[in-house]
Amino acid sequence: MTAPERIAPPGDQATPSPTSVDQDHAPSPPPGRRAATRALIAERVGSVEVLAAMLILLLVLREPLATxxxxxxxxxxxxxxVSVMVQAVPFLVFGVLLSAVIAVFVPRSFWARALPRxxxxxxxxxxxAGVILPGCECGAVPIAGSLIRRGVTPAAALAFLLAAPAINPIVLTATAVAFPNNPEMVLGRAVASLVVAMVMGWLWLRLGRADWIRLPRRPDLDGLGRGEAFWSAVRHDVVHAGGFLVVGAMAAASINVLVPERWLQTLADHPALSVLALAGLAVLLSICSEADAFVAASLSQFSLTSRLAFLVVGPMVDLKLISMQAGIFGRRFAARFAPATFAVAVAVAVLTGAVLL
Structure with a gap:
């Protein structure tokens, strides 16, 4: 016979154990502070508020800023x-406009028909053919991708990619303006860049593999009208090339101010180190080819051969180009093509400088 079930008194049922309370039904704390926090997070700060904060900050720091x-x-x-920007911007804008005209209005199949089989x-x-393409390397990369898609042999497309940003009329004219007392720099840049482009093209024929290249696509201009595609290409190139130009001009100005003159002079006095230093600087600065001559001209401590290496390497190997090549052609391609191009460009620039400069 079982024991009778104990009936709890009413007072016992009114005070359940804390461990038996379902956490989902636990009473929420007062909304005071949490509601205020949510309100602050949800509040949007507009441009007017940002401008007002900047003006207040300028007023508070006016004396230190004046000093x-x-x-x-x-x-x-x-x-x-300012001097680098004022000299470079007209060439950059003109080059971007002409590059967009060629990219949009010249049929891509023209290049395949114009090249030998x-x-x-x-x-x-x-x-x-790079002589007739006024534009920077930002435009040459997608055009080279289009050439491969149209059936052009990759070696020829890659040679075009390297030559076009360095030997087109806008770049050579900008180089002549930047080096008015050294016209041989124009010839040296054209010859060295053309030789590097051909050597890399022939090296690709000899050593390159088709599976290293992922065939590119350029969907940003597909399906657009000519006018819309033109302005889309202009906006793209201006934003990318112009941004890198500003960074390059800032870096050049910072080098002239922050790096002690004796350091630059010590580096410039060693021919091999000066060439490698400016070649590496060209990779890091990633300046548009229409503007890099003005930055090179400002580095007057270095020899003409060192600055020629800067001008030859920059349009062919820099950080933005490596990233663009990796995105368009694939990482396997960029990991092989960029270091090889850098080595060939430095060697050819030194030889060209020894002969022409």
Whole structure:
């Protein structure tokens, strides 16, 4: 016989154990502080508020800023930066406009018909064709991808990719303006860049593999009208090339101000180190080819051969180009093509400088 079930008194049922309470039904704390926090997070800060904060900050820091702006070093930095920008921007804009015209209004199949069928002969012809493409390397990469899609041999397309940003009329004219007392720099840049493009094209014929290239696509202009595609290409190139130009001009101005003159002079006095230093600097700065001559001209401590290496390497191997090549052609391609191009460009620039400079 079972024991009778105990009936709890009413008072016992009113005070359940804390461990038996379902957490989902636990009473929420007062909304005071949490509601205020949510309101602050949800609040949006507009441009007016940002502008007001900047003005207040300028008013608070007006005396330290006035002292800083009057410093000779900052005045020198501003002078170098503005001079590089003022000289380079017209060439950049003109090059971007003409590059967009060619990319949109010239049929892509034209390049395939214009090149010889034999790959070894197509390489120098494609390299020389870079003369008629006024534009920077930002436009040459997608155009080279289009050439491969249209059936052009990759060796010729890659030679065109390397030559076009370095030997087109806009770049050579900008180089002549930047080096008015050294016209041989124009010839040296054209010859060295053309030789590097052909050597890399022939090396690809000899050593390259088709599976290293992932066939590119350029969907950003597909399906658009000519006018819309033109302005889309202009906006793309101006944003990318213009941004890198500003960074490059800032870096050049900073080098002139922050790096002690004796350091630059010590580096410039060693021919091999100076060439490698400016070649590496060209990779890091990633300046558009229409503007890099003005930055090179500002590095007057270095020899003409070192600055020629800067001008030859920059349009062919830099950080933005490596990333663009990896995105369009694939990482396996960029990991092999960029280091090989850098080595060939430095070697050819040194040989060209020894002969022409």
């Amino acid at each position: 800083l702006l009057s410093a000779p070093s900052l005045a020198t930095w501003t002078t170098v930066f 034999h790959p070894a002969l197509a390489v120098p012809v494609a390299s020389a």
